[in-house]
Amino acid sequence: MEFQHALDEFLLYLKVEQNYSCNTLSSYESDLTLFHSFLKDHKRSTLLEDLNPSLVRRFIQQQTLQHHAKPRSVRRRISSLKSFSKFCLKEQMMSSDFMAGIQSPKMDTKLPVYMNLEEVQKLFRSLEQDERPLSLRNEAMFKLLGTTGMRRQELIDLTWQQIDLYNETILVYGKGKKERLLPLHSMMIPLLKKYKASLLEHQTHPLEPVFRNGRGQAINPRGMNVIFKEVLVKAGLPPHRFTLHHLRHTFASLLLQQRKAETVDEQGNVHYINQEKVDLRTLQELLGHESLATTQVYTHIDFDSKKKAIDSFKF
Template identity: 65%
Template sequence: MKSDFTAGIQAPKADKNLPKYMTLQELHKLFAYLEQDPRQQRIRNELMFKLLATTGMRRQELVDLTWEQVNLENQTILVRGKGRKERLLPLHPIVFPLFQDYKETLLEQQKHYGEPIFYNQKNKPLNPRGLHKIFKEILERAGLPAHRFSLIHLRHTFATLLLQENKDKVDLRTLQELLGHESLATTSMYTHIDFEQKKKAINSFFIS
């Protein structure tokens, strides 16, 4: 065709699906299992998933971590996100001692500043697929619905709970920097979750 007859026609806006996330109770349940898991990789798993839940990192960002990105003295972690953009995040107090405990389980050469932090059972660097598989297995063992949650939902959980529990202390700009979003519009989707909860609360209030 020589001309596009659809030019200038505005497409209808599609409904935006609200991101799924864990409730605070579900997150506590996950943490409780991680802390008592009897298996050999307990410390590694506890560190990985508590780190994801308290920083909002993407799974690729986690598996790409090397020791040079972690400063245990200053309790900070340098995350390299999309387009190799860097953001410096503070470590949550519950994560800092886990790093120290985990480091003691590694071989001396695995502690080199340029080496990956997380390994699989074959002592090879962990990849996103392996991390996903571990997470699904842990969800089942913790009594949480594995079909409902995936690793991205830990990121959604971090952002949502941070806004819900700390509205007076955390604004969207701060959350944008923590998550590494280029656009504030992307970060604003987490305010829709809070509004949706308010709407449900109002609709459940029946007045006869």
């Protein structure tokens, strides 16, 4: 079978049966199309049966040396090729695995960048004092990110039917359309009510997006990034230092730091008392991580339950 035909079948499978998001589908298509182009550029056969690990290694070498792809990008492309190969084998489109023996490059483990408590407080106070047009939207938008740990795309896709102000919960659709129900921080209830009341009636229909741009259209990732950089500058924080994803890291990192009790003795020495056992699975559920291993980067975080974790914020 031809590579392109198999790729079309694979993407359809991911969309219909796996219910993957448009962003995920786009990533798979981009990675696999790069490999397809590599085969054609080098006058290689594009039949699945003619593919082999040696060709894949040459493709990886080209991506690294000629196109200067970063290790994270190379890992993603290898992962995409492995998923594609596994699908083709399962569907009996080919008889041998052309990804056999291919290993992903090792990556340096880095601790996530996040704001400290003082920086978050500075950001939130600035949002509260802003009187420019759309300032209420910005306050609701970035406080919601900072108090739930939602991904940027999850917030962009948010509709009013996902927010239950009566039960103080928010239903989030994560990667692969997986649902997770999160408790809203108490500070968000009056803010969201006020923001909702400021909108036109048709804009608060259950299926309408919660956050819109200045033209009344659903906000997009690029526009949201621009707004966040402007908000950082107004708050006196370096715009090059933080991104929207860092709000997610901030949420996870600060939760357990605030769950530790702090006492000071007569000599002025600070003592920390772990009040309850660390529960990484709670953090995993809050962040929507598929694997607990992904969550383990936040092992300095300490909390018991979702509601207690959310309400432990002190702003």
